[in-house]
Amino acid sequence: MRANFIFSEVWIGLRRNLTMTIAVVITVAVGMAMLGVGLMINAQVSLLKGYWYDRVEINVFLCSQDTAIQACGGKAATPAQIKALEAQIRGLPGVKEVYFEDQATAFKNFQESGASKTLLDVTKVEDMPQSFRIKLVDPNNYQPVMQAIQGQRGVAQVTNQKELVGKFFDMLDKISNFALAVAIILVLAAALLIGNTVRLSAFNRRRETGIMRLVGASNLYIQLPFVMEGVIAGLIGGVFAAVILIATKVMLFEELAGYFGSGGAQLGWDTVAQVITFTMIIGVVICVLASFVTLRRYLRV
């Protein structure tokens, strides 16, 4: 098999169908980028879940003076109530750890949270609620603990961080599903476009292929230039997709991780490399399949 012959044929084919080739490259690039982004969001979500579910706590906010919450009746929780509550929480099954956050600590944490200057200026230590922070053995099994504490005397409000981050994860899941759905549609479009490109190529070169058939060139020899055209267009598209994915990782995922203030849930470059490899393989496989299917119809050997 003579490689330079095949490649000169491929080059001629790609140049003759330049507009179609560009269309294929763009479609493959966007399709594979969507697929890659979807996969990266999935990986990011599972990373974040692992990271956050180790840290999520149930917050039991206690009544403070003049609070507007009805359950408190405008009175602060008494030391006796607090003590009783702590004893009760420690007695609940599934509780791993409990600690008390007093007003001073809450105020300090609030000031470090990065809230706006005006808000920080008007907030005083007395405005901060006291709270119990509960860590669970199994963060998914929060319902019984919350129900047991809700409505106890001196309890203003019980919140579960898991519910808050859970909503965020749901949103990320939706985005990733959307990206994957778009990817599937684009992959379909890419396959059809490649089919069309190969068909045009086969038509443009029917004279050559007719003679090749006649003098007994093997099927592989006749078909390979066409398949290679699809593969090369697919590869170029894949390279663009890789660039898009790297940009997404730098501009989106690293920004995102910044909001969570931790390196523990940072999507690593190894994952990005895996995703790029995977999308490239998918892209090339689709190109090869689309080319072969079309050739079977338009290049009878």
Next chain:
Amino acid sequence: MIHFDNVTKVYANQNRPALDHVSVDVDKGEFVFLVGPSGSGKSTFLRLVLKEERPNSGAIHVAGKDLARLSNFKVPHLRRRIGCVFQDFRLLPNKNVYENVAFALEVIGKPRRFIRKVVPEVIELVGLEGKAHRMPDELSGGEQQRVAMARAFVNRPMILLADEPTGNIDPATSIGIMKVLDRINRTGTTVVMATHDAAIVDSMRKRVVELEDGKIVRDQSRGVYGQAY
């Protein structure tokens, strides 16, 4: 070399068979004219030899191979043993004479050294020495047909099929074409030529197989074109 045994071919959507129970034997080294009016089945015969079509019934053996049992995968190897020449030459317009002939060897993966050696030989055999670098549109019809014959013969096939090779060429030039075919035949290559050209058939005095409506109506060694009438 070519053996048809009771072969019938009916094209889809047609009632009348293109070939109707045809049995014929062509031996190695023979020169056979296939004559008959248009639509009598000459081209179908040639297409069946190339396994471009399959017969509806009957057996075909070419170069010792039973075509019915030849897998699609091996059809290219069969075609490497058969050269083809057509009325419309079928040259590649963007390649010169040398490249057109070399193309037939390139696409079956022959090494470049081999190509460089045999292509000039064949170009000389068909009488085009000195014109290797002409483009097809710079050549006369007769010269183009010589290029096509060089391409068909460059891989030294056992069989050369010619489908009205003189159909687009004036009678004087046709004689030259026939001389080349005769030269190729003398190297031991079996030649089957479908033609309408009575003058050529009469002058060559070779075996003549006449088809009419898909049936063989005459098979005569050292025959002439119109003897049956």
